Amino acid sequence: MQGFLTHQQEREAVDDLWQRTLSHIPSSYGKLVYLASLRNPDTGRYEHYGLSLNPNNADTNRALRRSHESIFQEWVASPLGEQKADLDLYISTIEPIAKADLVDAWLRLTPYKNLVPASIQGPERQKHVSDFEAILGLLKNVYGVASPDPNA
Numbered sequence: 001m002q003g004f005l006t007h008q009q010e011r012e013a014v015d016d017l018w019q020r021t022l023s024h025i026p027s028s029y030g031k032l033v034y035l036a037s038l039r040n041p042d043t044g045r046y047e048h049y050g051l052s053l054n055p056n057n058a059d060t061n062r063a064l065r066r067s068h069e070s071i072f073q074e075w076v077a078s079p080l081g082e083q084k085a086d087l088d089l090y091i092s093t094i095e096p097i098a099k100a101d102l103v104d105a106w107l108r109l110t111p112y113k114n115l116v117p118a119s120i121q122g123p124e125r126q127k128h129v130s131d132f133e134a135i136l137g138l139l140k141n142v143y144g145v146a147s148p149d150p151n152a
Contacts, residue, residue, distance in 0.1 A: 022067070027090040028075050029083075035068040036115045044118055069117045076128050084135050100143040106136055107145065 025031050038046045046064030075083065091099060106112065112132040116125050139145070 022071075026093060027086045028071060028078070029086050029090040030093065031071045032068075032075060032115045033090075035064065035071060036117075038064055039068070039118075065117065065119070069119060072115070072117050072120060072128070073124075076124050076131070080131055080134065083131055084138065087135055087139075099139075100145050103136065103139045103143050103145045107140065 022031050022034070025034055035046075038048050040047055045061045046068070048060060048064055075086075078086070091102065094102075113129060116128055120128075
């Protein structure tokens with residue numbers, strides 16, 4: 001069929017994404033942040049400029065969605081200690097920001113809830129949120145972050 005990527009071409013597009021972009025992100029959490037950022041919040045579709053040059057955006061969407069789901073599955077299957085170490089790595093690689101300010105923002109804004117692929121429901125979604133909140137509890141204590149004001 002003309003205009004559609006074959007499974008091999010889709011695989012090559014994902015491999016290219018991994019090689020050019022994801023392989024340069026050292027943490028799994030960072031990969032989740034990146035892939036979730038490619039998801040349009042209005043449509044739920046994944047958009048990536050380089051991959052969208054392909055005439056069939058459905059293939060791009062599918063390839064990015066599968067990558068997001070795969071990284072998420074690896075993240076949620078990791079023991080809590082590995083998740084904490086991976087999150088520490090992520091924190092060490094982001095632009096200079098006070099760690100206490102970052103943890104405070106995470107506590108108030110809960111961006112980790114938006115990292116879950118739309119196809120993931122139920123126990124895996126809940127496990128991700130509860131694991132992340134447990135790690136946040138540790139980080140809150142480590143960096144001396146006060147509990148967020150629920151009225152703020």
